[in-house]
Amino acid sequence: MTDPAPLILFNSLTRESEVFKPIDPAMVRLYSCGPTVYNFAHLGNLRAYVFTDTLRRTLNWKGWPVNHVINITDVGHLTSDADEGDDKMEAAARSANKTIWDIAAFYTAAFKDDLVRLNIRHPTLWSTATDHIQDMIAFARTIEAHGAAYELDTGLYFDTSKVPDYGRLAGNREGPEIARIDAVEGKRRASDFAIWRRSASGEQRQMEWLSPWGPGAPGWHLECSVMSMKYLGQQFDIHTGGIDHREIHHCNEIAQNQAFTGSERTGANIWMHNNFLVDRGGKMSKSKGGFATLRSLIDRGVHPLAYRLLCLSAHYRSELEFSPEGVAAAFTRLKRLAMAVAQLRAKLDGEPGWLRLLDEIDASRGADLSYQRAILENGLPRQAQDIIRRFDAAIAADLNVPQALTLLDEILGLKAVSPEDRLRTLASMDLVLGLGLLSVDRRSLSIAPVDAAISETEIEAALEERTVARAAKDYAASDTIRDRLLGLGVDLMDGDPLRWEWKVRLDL
Numbered sequence: 001m002t003d004p005a006p007l008i009l010f011n012s013l014t015r016e017s018e019v020f021k022p023i024d025p026a027m028v029r030l031y032s033c034g035p036t037v038y039n040f041a042h043l044g045n046l047r048a049y050v051f052t053d054t055l056r057r058t059l060n061w062k063g064w065p066v067n068h069v070i071n072i073t074d075v076g077h078l079t080s081d082a083d084e085g086d087d088k089m090e091a092a093a094r095s096a097n098k099t100i101w102d103i104a105a106f107y108t109a110a111f112k113d114d115l116v117r118l119n120i121r122h123p124t125l126w127s128t129a130t131d132h133i134q135d136m137i138a139f140a141r142t143i144e145a146h147g148a149a150y151e152l153d154t155g156l157y158f159d160t161s162k163v164p165d166y167g168r169l170a171g172n173r174e175g176p177e178i179a180r181i182d183a184v185e186g187k188r189r190a191s192d193f194a195i196w197r198r199s200a201s202g203e204q205r206q207m208e209w210l211s212p213w214g215p216g217a218p219g220w221h222l223e224c225s226v227m228s229m230k231y232l233g234q235q236f237d238i239h240t241g242g243i244d245h246r247e248i249h250h251c252n253e254i255a256q257n258q259a260f261t262g263s264e265r266t267g268a269n270i271w272m273h274n275n276f277l278v279d280r281g282g283k284m285s286k287s288k289g290g291f292a293t294l295r296s297l298i299d300r301g302v303h304p305l306a307y308r309l310l311c312l313s314a315h316y317r318s319e320l321e322f323s324p325e326g327v328a329a330a331f332t333r334l335k336r337l338a339m340a341v342a343q344l345r346a347k348l349d350g351e352p353g354w355l356r357l358l359d360e361i362d363a364s365r366g367a368d369l370s371y372q373r374a375i376l377e378n379g380l381p382r383q384a385q386d387i388i389r390r391f392d393a394a395i396a397a398d399l400n401v402p403q404a405l406t407l408l409d410e411i412l413g414l415k416a417v418s419p420e421d422r423l424r425t426l427a428s429m430d431l432v433l434g435l436g437l438l439s440v441d442r443r444s445l446s447i448a449p450v451d452a453a454i455s456e457t458e459i460e461a462a463l464e465e466r467t468v469a470r471a472a473k474d475y476a477a478s479d480t481i482r483d484r485l486l487g488l489g490v491d492l493m494d495g496d497p498l499r500w501e502w503k504v505r506l507d508l
Contacts, residue, residue: 004062005389005396009238010317012246012271013169017398022237023269028064029236030056031228031268032123033245036073037107038092040293041114043307043322044277048242050311051274051399053120055240057432058395060369068123069231071224072111074104075129075217076207087217093206100206104130114294117304119434127227129218133209136218139226139260140195140211148259149195152186156196156213159188163258166191169271170247193252194219221252225260225267228253234261239268246273274316280323297327299450300505301489305435306331306445312401312433324506331445331504338440340412341426347419354424355438369431376428381418384425387411391429404429408437446501454488463492463499 007020022028032052035041059066076089093100115122140156143149148162160166184194198214199205208215228236234257241250250271257267279292294304310330314320354375361372377388387407394404411417411425423438430437448456462481469477482492489503 005393007058007062007396008398009270009272010398011269012273013266015171018270020237020270022064023235026065028059028066028238029232030059030066030068030238030240031224031232031236032068032070032239033224033241033249034071034073034126035107035111036076036088037104037111038076038088039107040295041111043292043294043297044279045242046114046118046294046307047277047311047320048240048274049115049120050118050308051316052240053118053434054312054316054399054401054432055238055272056121057369057434058399061373061432062392062396063370065368066124067232069125069127069228070123071227072104072108072126072128073220073223074100074108075133075223076100087205090206114304117294117298118308119305119436121434125231127231129223129227130207132223132226132230133218135226135230136222137196137209137211139256140218140222143195143256143259146259146262148255150188151213152184153198154184154186154200155194155198155216155219157184157187157192158195158252158255158259160191160193160255161189163255164264166255167251169251169254169266193221193248195222195256221249221256224249225253225256228267229257229260234267235265236268238270238272240272240274243273243275246271272316275319277311278319278321280321292322298447300507301447301449301502302327302331302504303334303440303445303447305440306334309334309435312405312435315402316399328504328506334435334440335442335445337408337412337435337437338442338445341423341437342441344412344419344423348423352420358427358438373428373431376424376431380421380425383414384411384417384421387414387425388428391432395432401433405433408433442498442501446498448502449489449505452489452502454485454490459485459490459500 008017009020010017030052032049035045056066056068074089076087076091089100089103092103096103112122140149143158144151144156146162148159149156150159151157196211196213196216196218198216199208205217208217228239239250239253250273254266258264294307297307298304306327307330310322310326311320313330357375358372377385380388387410391404391407394400394407397403408426408429411422411429414422417425427438462485466478466481469475469481485492485500486503489505490500491503492500
């Protein structure tokens with residue numbers, strides 16, 4: 001293996017790029033804000049988890065074991081960062097005529113299924129909010145005892161004047177972004193926020209607990225402070241989330257952490273945020289309904305790994321525009337990579353031992369990616385090692401994955417390196433990229449659209465009829481069969497061993 005490049009990460013808290021130095025070199029501690037499970041995750045939500053997965057893979061590939069915690073918010077919070085409005089979980093339960101517990105279980109399972117489809121590694125620990133209510137009450141009581149909270153008829157509120165430099169993460173202490181919280185009678189300042197929301201008199205809620213401040217539910221910000229500190233310590237290495245969390249949610253986490261510890265500890269040394277997935281068509285908001293989900297891509301015949309590749313094609317701190325054309329281009333690129341890998345594998349004399357060994361290693365159960373990397377890179381020739389060195393330099397530069405992706409095409413076309421060594425180099429890089437390039441093929445990438453009007457068996461039968469017609473030089477009949485298949489969403493590929501694939505609809 002080549003000498004590693006130092007990992008440089010952009011810290012949202014300092015607005016500077018910093019050399020990453022873990023608190024404990026034996027275990028990096030990473031916390032990621034998870035979903036509120038009242039609906040399916042939309043594609044913008046999922047970009048955050050592709051980013052976090054890339055970060056975790058990079059850390060592991062570069063030799064650091066990672067203790068990764070993601071929370072599941074199954075306690076309802078409000079429709080915005082405001083302290084007033086409908087509870088998302090309660091509203092979803094009423095709409096579906098189900099219990100909140102059923103809603104939470106269903107959408108938690110759906111979210112985890114999305115991660116599997118995107119080849120996102122599950123965290124070391126899923127931490128569920130409803131399992132930590134008593135922890136949250138105890139945490140809030142400590143904040144109150146430290147003089148950083150006050151009680152109103154509507155619940156317990158955090159006094160943001162009691163912590164140093166409140167809102168520093170957002171870059172503006174009292175700007176409109178931080179203070180965009182609805183007015184609540186009795187609040188001392190606009191930026192103060194609910195730690196515990198008391199149930200209104202006569203209100204019947206499905207989820208509420210007894211507390212020193214009356215029956216109710218914890219504020220949204222409280223759970224992340226509680227669970228990150230419980231499982232990772234009062235100061236850990238990295239906290240990730242979407243850039244929308246940077247302005248309020250994470251500012252409030254930091255404030256709670258400081259009040260709880262009675263210090264200036266922020267909870268994490270480095271705060272990292274991915275930018276928005278920008279949808280010009282306006283389908284990315286859960287509150288509007290009809291938003292774009294991973295399932296909506298699959299239903300149109302787009303493999304989910306094409307969406308992962310789309311996310312990797314832009315730097316995590318840059319906006320990424322979502323469009324049918326962009327998805328289609330990523331899908332085409334993924335299929336071309338799969339074709340190139342298949343061509344290299346066809347040149348091997350049987351299945352190499354290193355590939356069989358990798359198949360036996362279950363990375364999802366804690367196997368270290370750096371161990372797999374060592375197997376793959378052992379004995380690589382100089383040209384391949386140079387590719388790995390440049391790949392390492394790219395991802396070490398604040399996860400510059402778009403630059404790293406260009407090296408896939410370079411190694412695939414490097415004829416001076418043997419097919420097996422090219423595959424080994426590609427496989428090492430894919431430990432970070434997570435595209436499954438040694439396991440996917442063009443056939444597995446071909447997904448039937450949900451509204452397909454013809455089965456694969458019927459397609460194969462029609463192709464056999466067309467072969468007979470062409471052999472008989474009945475080109476009119478051959479063209480009729482081709483046009484009928486095209487009309488049913490099937491693209492024919494004469495001269496290609498695969499022969500056909502589903503035509504992907506772009507009306508996303």
